[in-house]
Amino acid sequence: MSAPTVKRERVRKPEGQWLVDGTAPLNHDEELKQASEIWDVKQRVIDTYSKEGFDSIAREDLYPRFKWLGLYTQRKQNLGGEYTGEDNSVLEDKFFMMRVRFDGGRCTTAQARAVGEISRDYARSTVDLTDRQNIQLHWVRVEDVPAIWEKLEAHGLNTWDACGDVPRVVLGSPVAGIAKDEIIDATPAIERIQEIFTDAEFQNLPRKFKSAISGNARQDVVHEINDLAFIGVEHPELGPGFECYVGGGLSTNPMLAQSLGAFVTLEQVPEVWANVVRIFRDYGYRRLRNRARLKFLVAEWGVEKFRQILEEDYLGYALPDGPHAPNNLVDRDHIGVHEQKDGNVYIGVKPTLGHMSGEQLIAIADLAEHFGVSQLRFTPFKELLLLGVDPADVDKLKLELDQLGLSSEPSEFRRGLISCTGLEYCKLAHVTTKSRAIELADELEERFGDLDSPISISLNGCPNACARHHVSDIGLKGQMVAGPDGEKVEGFQVHLGGTIGEGANFGRKLRGHKVLSSELTEYVTRVVQHYVDQRVDGETFRDWVQRAEEDDLR
Template sequence: MSIRISDNVGAAARRDIIDLEKKISNFVSGAMTDEHFRKFRLTRGVYGQRQPGVQMIRIKLPHGRITADQLIRIADVSDRYATGNLHATTRQDIQLHFVKLADSPQLWADLEDASVTLKEACGNTVRNVTGSARAGIDPEEPFDITPYAYTIFDYFLRNPICQDMGRKFKISVSSSEQDSAYGYMHDVGLVARVQDGKRGFKVMLGGGLGAQPFAAQTAFDFLEEDRIIPFIEGVIRVFDRYGERTKRHKARMKYLLNDLGLDEMLRRIEEETPALKNKTFEVPGLALDVRPDRPEVSGFKLETSDAKLSTWFRTNVFEQKQKGWYAVQLRVLLGDMSSDTARALAGIVKKYAADDIRVTVNQGYLLRFIRPEDLTAVFHELDALGLAEPGFDTTADITTCPGTDTCNLAISSSYGITRALETMMREEFPDLVFNDDIKIKISGCMNGCGQHSVANIGYHGSSLKNGAYVLPALQVLLGGGFNGKGEGLIADKVIKIPTKRGPDSLRLLLRDYEANAFDGEYYSDYYARQGKNYFYTLLKPLADLKTVVDSDYIDWDHTEQFVTEVGVGECASVILDLVATTLTEAQEKLNWSNEALAESRWADAIYHAYNTFITGAKAALMSRDVPTNTQHGIVSDFDKHFVGESGFHEAEGDFKTRVFSINKQEPSEAFARQFIADAIEFLTNVQAYRERQIELEGAPELQELTQAQDS
């Protein structure tokens, strides 16, 4: 073994790291196809970049929670293997860019030594569980959601039910009715509530962004805390079984819910109850740094003649629910922080704050439990690092994705337009650092990593054709985010303009709001009152392509003429025997099932065996050129096309009854052993059938496979 793995790394992570190294070797040698390897590495946080030959590494930080030593370790790893930059994301992860593929196993091992993982940070899995950064110190919260966010992350990490879904799955946990974790745009969004003295959550289902954003539907106004994890497990099992798998753009949970309807979705979730590993699940406490109140310094007022310090105190500092303690929020331009700055920040945390840093959903950081008498010193030390800019999470603090700097799917520069807009606001609208109503979010494309669809004012990268030429453009979206009633809204697409006119568009929108909004009127309420056509008319002159100039054909941060280079993604174009590849996957899943059985993990063993049935049946159908899609459809089609086939089943419906017994039985040892024995027999028969087919028909023609990346 060439990689160094410390004794601090757990057995499961150790095996994952060694497996990644082996798979990289197989891929480089040609023993593993591009497509198979792509699926594998994405679920290990290794993601292809726009630049060939290098990877983006996504570090999975549940709830964005990190210690000072972990921050130092990430900084050290970035220096050693990446560019010395740490990019905070809207999902409270940290990303490193320009990493060599061969370095990724050792990078992972170095992080796991500090209890930081890459596992399931990308791919068709349960992604990072996000949560309100203020959790535990939020004056508005009914209780601390930190243990719940972490436990949800831990419960589904390496869980068999979510290792090979049709698409990614996102969960958020908000600490109060303000829904600061944006639950309404998640597959499952939770909002903490107390009812009749009991803890629980409002539960929302089926939200999502992308080209067709959906607001989530409310499944429960209140669900008791011990039922939350079993309910989410039921949701994932239904999504895994019935979710779209062929049309990738329709493969998110929001489309399944839209097709089934909420009542039918909830009925199918309830059907999964017998098979659940846990019918109820008590969330254990976490060792959190909660300090006693200091009421003598509650309501602290900073007295200073330093204008920047005074503004920073007003916009970036708040008193915690623990009286006499204060939290400091760091505004980080573009979410980017150098490794040297990160190490210095860790030193400030160790000196002045609790060892519990939170990455925020708007790409900043939050420090907790700071004494008011230390705030001035903290400001000056942060200011020396460039981390004391006022206006955290205000209009002036734009959320953005990296765009064309590193992403395959981006159309135009997100970073460039973000810098231009923030500069314009700083010079022309300095008081916007005090406005926490209007949120501006930018993405490099329609997929929405910058969350533009839930912004009051949003932009996403696009392009416009003008005669024989193409120029970079921005799609303007308005009216998303939260209104005055606290309702989460999806923004409307209003108009598309050349990207160089972005500052002009924002200037127009802000001046219009200043001139015509009612006192105290939320921006999204103002948008709703005026209507989409009003804003289309307001911005229409900026869309006039008869007035473009040469500079409009050049994107922000660029000097060359704009060329559209998008849609390629991590395309895998490879020549392979698809049936053989699928049978190999089925055998891997059977191996995992036997391993779980040996470790007495009955529910896990059963689900791996279920996936063996599904993948084996898929291979058999592919051998007859029968198209496959949902897992439920695969089972039904196998029943129909292979009825009476030697070695399989005698009557139509037998196979379906056998496979779908998974959700009608308790996950007992007896059922696990029988179900796995059935899966072994079935896969053996499929392999034998395929061998007979090749003998009769000859070796299959190798096929070219192209599949876009998972974003």
């Protein structure tokens, strides 16, 4: 008789958690981060690389340390999606994308003009508003980087920690302090975080850390998909403050943030923010980069344990329980004309896909100042706001903004359209996105005019979800697919009916359903036509998707 089989418990591999496994690096990225102070590379750019050119840049600085400076090499032109996945030496051009950081989306007209001039003089007049409230420039040469930094710093701007394994830009309500529907102004908290985010203790995280703080009832910072978010709420005894969410994020493993159930005062927000970052630093998974986001730790621990460790081991005190903020499902953006607290108004306009030229940004700054406006704001929906407009000037200002290509009354198609940069500049992309998106918007407007129901359409060049395809009405994830003759061509996987807020979900996927890029416009117009034909009174697109027959979605 054979001996019984002894079941051996599988030994779990170390995850690279500093407070569990020690700080010895378990991959090359971690080795590089420990080998040299990140900020030393800034001086090397100024002293050496800008003088000796791109070919003088040490590879370990180019990847990954330049990211801490807000710099990525951009994709070499005319490389199709079939090249994606190749080594950087194949994909990279000798030019950079530079990301200028605008925490809370706050920007003065003087700052906008300065960035416009930098774009015109050093970046082939490229200006891309991002859904992280930043501005991205392209075609930047390393030789010009010190001059750009000098001009940015002269206007109170920088590119530090705009990329890299660090706390990225803090999203904030673009109408903080002025909006009529504001619960609490989060500006002081964001300003305090701006003072500390570059501290040495926050400069080596397992991966990027995205956070958002808004006291606006519109919930205008997509808090559900950030690592950490604070959303305005009214406590019945303690007054206005914030509900805290942790563990959100999209990409290849999308997860929605979960509420800690705690109430956080305005004064406590920076301290809670810093200690959540410290938990991520100490316990985040560093061995595998595709598991190195906070969402994986929250998913394993659960929010109850996360809150306990935050309070007992980091804060040193318990946070009071707090109410859950009611979900705002629609009108999270700020397009159009809106009253402020002070009797003035703000105007929100939408550049198509958030794309402008340097000259256009300069012209906007000049126009705003002509009407007595000094404060601009960028939003997580790639919009531009002009604050403090005299109501008597609204009609004339709207007309002049229209002439600059900035509409305060865009169609629902153009209003809800978002796209990543795609193959034009990104080394991770599989497909072209921007030109496809513009073609799509033009066709939808011609076919349907202005749809009387909101509809969000998102085009992503890869699975990383920079344009949030999981939570769009029509989300399109770029990938190489089989063409008519079996060859690999550009195409999209389709997600339908995704949403955040109450009933949040990542969209309906149809088994085996892929759309060729060349057929994208025809496909989307066909689905929208089915919705228009079949909807009942007041039915939104995402509600229709949930009940639609599969044939009507293909």
